[in-house]
Amino acid sequence: MSTATLEPPAVVWYRHPAPPKRRVPNWLITAALVVLAVALFFAGVGAAGGLVLGFAVLTPIERLFRRHEQRVRRPGLRTDLFHLLLSGFAATACLIVPVVIWTVLLIPVMPFAPATWFASLSLWVQAPIALLVQEFLGYWVHRLQHGVPFLWRFHAVHHSSQQLDWLSGARLHPMEGAVIGAVAGPALLLLGVGPATLGVLGAVTSAWGVLLHMNVRWRMRWLDGIWSSPDFHHWHHSNHDGARNRNFAGFLPILDRLFGTYHLPWDERPTVYGINEPMPDGWWWQVAHPFRRPALAVPAVAEPTSFSVDRGTGSAAASDVSPCSSA
Numbered sequence: 001m002s003t004a005t006l007e008p009p010a011v012v013w014y015r016h017p018a019p020p021k022r023r024v025p026n027w028l029i030t031a032a033l034v035v036l037a038v039a040l041f042f043a044g045v046g047a048a049g050g051l052v053l054g055f056a057v058l059t060p061i062e063r064l065f066r067r068h069e070q071r072v073r074r075p076g077l078r079t080d081l082f083h084l085l086l087s088g089f090a091a092t093a094c095l096i097v098p099v100v101i102w103t104v105l106l107i108p109v110m111p112f113a114p115a116t117w118f119a120s121l122s123l124w125v126q127a128p129i130a131l132l133v134q135e136f137l138g139y140w141v142h143r144l145q146h147g148v149p150f151l152w153r154f155h156a157v158h159h160s161s162q163q164l165d166w167l168s169g170a171r172l173h174p175m176e177g178a179v180i181g182a183v184a185g186p187a188l189l190l191l192g193v194g195p196a197t198l199g200v201l202g203a204v205t206s207a208w209g210v211l212l213h214m215n216v217r218w219r220m221r222w223l224d225g226i227w228s229s230p231d232f233h234h235w236h237h238s239n240h241d242g243a244r245n246r247n248f249a250g251f252l253p254i255l256d257r258l259f260g261t262y263h264l265p266w267d268e269r270p271t272v273y274g275i276n277e278p279m280p281d282g283w284w285w286q287v288a289h290p291f292r293r294p295a296l297a298v299p300a301v302a303e304p305t306s307f308s309v310d311r312g313t314g315s316a317a318a319s320d321v322s323p324c325s326s327a
């Protein structure tokens with residue numbers, strides 16, 4: 001008879017790995033965000049009001065007419081909240097420098113510019129002309145932002161969103177304001193665009209920018225190809241082969257058609273958004289990112305497998321493509 005003793009089974013204690021501790025707790029960040037929003041609101045800053053309006057009106061609209069199934073609390077939401085509250089301010093500050101420089105440089109030639117007669121026109125005449133000038137220059141500035149590596153470093157921040165919604169349009173590096181101001185500023189100054197027209201132009205451009213990023217399945221039907229839509233701009237953010245560097249126009253896709261960069265297929269919808277390069281999460285990190293050498297850049301956020309359902313065509317696409325791989 002065997003006398004071998006039965007060894008009691010080894011007890012293995014499994015310990016679930018503790019969730020990584022955030023250096024700053026969530027509640028503190030949220031509280032800071034609320035205080036900041038309230039302070040900006042009382043300071044007369046429209047961004048805070050836009051934030052409230054966006055969640056109260058635009059988010060329900062997106063739930064009703066959504067293009068992609070995605071949560072409201074998506075990755076990068078907090079970063080985009082800070083962009084909405086702070087980047088506009090910072091962009092205005094960046095815009096002042098080129099406008100002041102151009103004003104000083106252009107003073108000697110102003111008597112020969114059409115400024116006087118243009119300024120005497122009514123707002124209803126000034127605004128469409130100024131919009132056309134801004135749109136034409138904006139198209140080429142945007143195209144340069146995609147083609148010149150130095151400018152792309154700043155513009156890549158805007159393209160780093162992997163899910164689009166009304167708030168994602170706020171993700172803009174403040175220096176983009178300086179780039180656009182350096183080009184559009186002299187043209188509008190020489191033209192004699194007044195402050196009221198500039199205000200209308202700024203408001204319309206901002207409002208349309210919000211709509212273009214909304215997660216909605218809206219098109220313009222017979223106006224497609226003439227006036228921009230969310231689908232048109234979503235293709236601009238897509239990370240599909242053959243669809244990158246397309247649709248640069250803000251309002252008038254006819255410019256893309258004229259210059260060979262138009263892409264709006266009837267039977268397809270973009271499903272993957274983002275860029276093929278690392279981009280850190282967090283407002284400050286994104287603002288600092290273009291100035292950092294690659295070796296010093298902070299690691300990119302982990303890439304989730306994306307799954308999206310196209311409610312326009314009814315097709316579903318599962319993808320482990322990393323549109324923003326951290327290679």
Ligand SMILES: [Zn+2]
Nearest residue numbers: 142146155236
């Ligand atoms: Zn772009």
Ligand SMILES: [Zn+2]
Nearest residue numbers: 169213233237
């Ligand atoms: Zn965009």
